[in-house]
Amino acid sequence: xxxxxxxxxxxxxxxxxxxxxxxxxxxxEYCSSTYEIAEIEKLYAEKEAAATAAHQKxxxxxxxxxxxxxxxxxxxxxxxxxxxxCPSCGAELICDxxxxxxSCPYCGNPTVVPGQFAGTLxxxxxxxxKLDKKAAKEAxxxxxxxxxxxxxxxxxxxxxxEIKGVYVPFWLFDGEADADVIFHATRSTSHREGDEQVTxxxxxxxxxxxxxxxxxxxxxASTKMPDEHMDxxxxxxxxxxxxxxxxxxxxxxxxxxxxxxKDSAQRADERATNTVLDAxxxxxxxxxxxxxxxxNVNLKRGEVHYALMPxxxxxxxxxxxxxxxxxxxxxxxxxxDLPISKGKLAAWFGGVFAVAAAVLSLIF
Numbered sequence: 223x224x225x226x227x228x229x230x231x232x233x234x235x236x237x238x239x240x241x242x243x244x245x246x247x248x249x250x251e252y253c254s255s256t257y258e259i260a261e262i263e264k265l266y267a268e269k270e271a272a273a274t275a276a277h278q279k280x281x282x283x284x285x286x287x288x289x290x291x292x293x294x295x296x297x298x299x300x301x302x303x304x305x306x307x308c309p310s311c312g313a314e315l316i317c318d319x320x321x322x323x324x325s326c327p328y329c330g331n332p333t334v335v336p337g338q339f340a341g342t343l344x345x346x347x348x349x350x351x352k353l354d355k356k357a358a359k360e361a362x363x364x365x366x367x368x369x370x371x372x373x374x375x376x377x378x379x380x381x382x383x384e385i386k387g388v389y390v391p392f393w394l395f396d397g398e399a400d401a402d403v404i405f406h407a408t409r410s411t412s413h414r415e416g417d418e419q420v421t422x423x424x425x426x427x428x429x430x431x432x433x434x435x436x437x438x439x440x441x442x443a444s445t446k447m448p449d450e451h452m453d454x455x456x457x458x459x460x461x462x463x464x465x466x467x468x469x470x471x472x473x474x475x476x477x478x479x480x481x482x483x484k485d486s487a488q489r490a491d492e493r494a495t496n497t498v499l500d501a502x503x504x505x506x507x508x509x510x511x512x513x514x515x516x517x518n519v520n521l522k523r524g525e526v527h528y529a530l531m532p533x534x535x536x537x538x539x540x541x542x543x544x545x546x547x548x549x550x551x552x553x554x555x556x557x558x559d560l561p562i563s564k565g566k567l568a569a570w571f572g573g574v575f576a577v578a579a580a581v582l583s584l585i586f
Contacts, residue, residue, distance in 0.1 A: 231404075231516050233257070233265065252427055286523040287395065287483055292343055305478065313446050314478040315388070316471075327386040327475065327535040328446040329544070343479075345466040347394070347529040349458055351387055351474065351551040358385050358534035358549055361556055365547070387551060389471070389530035390447055391479035394438040395490040396524035399498040402431040404516045407509035426509065430502040438527065439493050441486040443479035447533075448546070449489075454557035455550040458531055462552065466530070476530055483526055495519050 232239055232250035239248040239262065247256045306315045308326040315326075353361075362385065405428040412421045438460060442452040464470070498519060506512045532551030536558075537544060547558030 287526040316476040327388050345530050346527040347463050348466045350470045351532040385536040387474040389476040390533045391443040392440045392529045393486045394527040397436050398522040400433045400520045401498045402518045403502045406515045407512045434498045439490045441489045443481040444477050451548045455555045
């Protein structure tokens with residue numbers, strides 16, 4: 223995603239331009255300025271060339287993000303670290319030397335093989351686990367409650383004891399966004415004229431511009447963890463973030479990142495762009511409707527940091543299907559899909575049909 227997001231706008235007032243067949247020119251509906259097509263094409267060709275050059279430079283410089291703060295050396299700590307590679311899903315998990323091989327938290331494969339620890343960046347930050355395994359198990363049990371269509375055997379056979387604490391890798395992006403947004407807003411009033419109700423709608427051209435500073439936009443850096451799961455258990459409380467230390471690892475696993483910074487930048491850009499547009503929209507008040515007519519968002523990329531976030535995970539299988547549960551190890555927010563019992567589903571529909579038939583028989 224390029225850092226510059228632009229629509230065709232009037233150079234005079236930034237209002238949207240449209241083609242007028244009567245004049246053969248591009249016209250602004252707000253200030254009535256007119257432009258030759260070649261003139262606007264040249265203007266936007268120059269903008270596109272500048273954006274392309276900036277994008278190419280960003281790719282050359284590692285995505286335009288400042289990675290100078292990232293630490294590539296573990297020093298003496300590396301001797302106390304071990305890496306485990308899952309032959310089933312390829313997950314690479316880092317832990318301390320006392321952790322025994324166990325099942326993979328992503329796919330449930332029990333044959334996790336010890337390997338040599340090397341070739342990874344040292345995290346800058348870590349948010350320690352705040353909730354223990356007991357709390358995670360209780361939260362998962364509560365997640366089952368009230369699920370009438372859940373197979374009875376599922377809760378008993380899903381190996382709830384195998385729930386694991388995993389530090390999931392995240393890239394944290396700093397930056398700033400400058401935005402200039404044009405909104406179309408309306409406000410309506412109604413009154414009576416004789417027997418008729420008359421509604422008068424007023425249309426407004428609303429403009430908002432400003433800058434928004436971002437710190438630590440989180441983007442998970444593991445392909446094994448579904449993005450929607452990580453988005454669902456956010457946010458993490460950054461007030462409890464700590465400088466990384468291996469002292470937080472005993473008893474847990476730490477996933478090794480396999481998504482590079484440049485491959486995560488698009489999600490960071492999208493989050494920053496959507497956030498600044500929402501902030502501009504929230505500042506438009508006193509209208510009944512408000513829609514974006516045009517927007518110009520310029521993203522200024524800053525530093526990138528590497529952090530580990532606490533997540534309790536359980537991968538379980540049911541009738542050949544995989545089900546992944548994830549819980550924020552700091553706040554307890556949980557996400558996970560559940561199977562549906564076909565027998566219970568059929569019985570539920572049968573009960574609904576029987577009640578409906580009884581009601582209809584009473585009516586007729």
